[in-house]
Amino acid sequence: MFNFNPKPAEPEFTFRLVDHTDICFIHEVRNSAREFLHDNRQFSLQDVIEFVVIKKPQWYIIEWNTETQYANPHGKRVGYFRTAHKSKEDKFLEIGADVHEGFRGRGIAKRAYKQFIDQFFKDGGMALHLKVLAANTRALNLYLNLGFKIREPVEFITRPAGFVRDRKVEASFDMVLWKKDWDERTT
Numbered sequence: 001m002f003n004f005n006p007k008p009a010e011p012e013f014t015f016r017l018v019d020h021t022d023i024c025f026i027h028e029v030r031n032s033a034r035e036f037l038h039d040n041r042q043f044s045l046q047d048v049i050e051f052v053v054i055k056k057p058q059w060y061i062i063e064w065n066t067e068t069q070y071a072n073p074h075g076k077r078v079g080y081f082r083t084a085h086k087s088k089e090d091k092f093l094e095i096g097a098d099v100h101e102g103f104r105g106r107g108i109a110k111r112a113y114k115q116f117i118d119q120f121f122k123d124g125g126m127a128l129h130l131k132v133l134a135a136n137t138r139a140l141n142l143y144l145n146l147g148f149k150i151r152e153p154v155e156f157i158t159r160p161a162g163f164v165r166d167r168k169v170e171a172s173f174d175m176v177l178w179k180k181d182w183d184e185r186t187t
């Protein structure tokens with residue numbers, strides 16, 4: 001008898017809370033991304049150890065479930081989501097993501113965000129918020145294509161002296177994605 005028993009498709013990515021095994025990965029990615037971030041300090045390994053072990057941030061490692069991990073010194077890790085709850089009810093989440101330099105430009109952020117956002121809204125989330133520097137066109141395009149909208153007014157930040165792009169005044173956008181807008185796009 002023909003026995004058709006397809007396996008459900010595996011999700012492309014797994015998101016898991018960061019732990020001490022991720023310290024080297026976060027240290028490398030965070031410092032390689034710093035010129036694109038609001039907080040553009042260079043972090044030492046000790047800073048990252050304290051951050052991960054003591055502060056226990058609500059960051060999620062993005063694991064890419066493909067065979068590529070055999071050629072990836074960081075195993076399945078390709079990036080991380082930085083999240084923080086804006087409300088006690090956990091319905092509003094601040095989000096950001098950094099992808100390892102070696103994996104950028106392959107659609108990983110786009111697909112990982114879609115999977116993450118779908119899950120967030122299915123679990124009862126109401127809205128996602130983020131901040132992006134106007135000069136970060138790659139990230140800005142990514143968010144606009146996902147359906148995030150720019151909120152007014154535009155904020156201006158000044159880099160502290162001694163850091164990347166020091167003392168430069170830069171525009172920063174606050175963006176939001178509401179559940180109803182996501183549902184409209186995906187149904």
Ligand SMILES: CC(C)(COP(=O)(O)OP(=O)(O)OC[C@H]1O[C@@H](n2cnc3c(N)ncnc32)[C@H](O)[C@@H]1OP(=O)(O)O)[C@@H](O)C(=O)NCCC(=O)NCCS
Nearest residue numbers: 033036098099104105106107108109110132138139141142
């Ligand atoms: C921003 C970042 C997370 C995007 O991750 P990524 O995996 O490289 O992005 P993707 O390959 O999924 O590309 C997503 C979208 O970004 C845009 N994009 C990608 N490369 C681009 C480029 N060189 N120039 C302009 N836009 C670009 C496109 O809109 C693309 O969507 P499309 O393929 O439908 O056109 C990643 O580049 C990164 O970590 N950068 C450094 C840190 C950073 O900027 N973090 C975000 C701070 S708000």
